[in-house]
């Protein structure tokens with residue numbers, strides 16, 4: 356990549372995260388003049404974020420189809436003349452202009468965005484990796500994972516954790532579709548009463564909320580210590596853990 360834009364300014368790739376609806380996150384990826392919005396569940400919030408950053412996204416990317424992630428998709432796409440991209444298996448929710456099934460890379464600005472199919476929460480869930488960030492949608496949450504109640508399959512989610520997430524670089528920053536850390540960590544501590552890292556993380560999460568600050572994204576290595584779904588070890592153990600979380 357070139358390190359200067361057309362005006363000679365240093366090129367800076369950036370990822371912006373914005374909360375809406377309590378726990379949801381919409382993301383804006385920006386490299387030079389190029390940009391993409393990820394999961395614009397609320398059109399007004401996504402449009403305001405793009406406006407604030409002076410961005411004109413050419414893509415709307417979907418980690419999966421659920422309406423709290425895709426409800427604003429068409430309105431935002433129309434506003435920017437952007438194309439809607441996602442996995443066709445979830446296409447009933449957002450009608451993609453381009454089906455990302457079988458596609459491993461997208462070029463955004465001078466950078467490459469890595470796309471991985473991660474079925475389980477929904478059949479068409481995707482992980483998006485970009486510049487050291489891993490956007491996980493509702494597949495991997497801070498200290499938890501997505502449920503499988505709305506078109507999902509816990510065994511498929513287990514295979515995604517064991518086969519797709521397990522080999523990934525621990526230095527990646529985990530950027531989920533919701534902030535459920537404060538709800539998930541007490542379950543982790545019920546499962547693992549001696550997990551001091553999870554206890555410290557719960558205290559830090561509560562302190563951030565009390566101070567009105569957004570939590571910083573943890574690394575995947577930090578998640579592996581405080582998220583038992585990443586350590587389930589087998590499909591059966593993962594499915595049993597998911598079932599205990601559902602009943603908790």
Ligand SMILES: [Zn+2]
Pocket residue numbers: 419421476493501
């Ligand atoms: Zn979802």
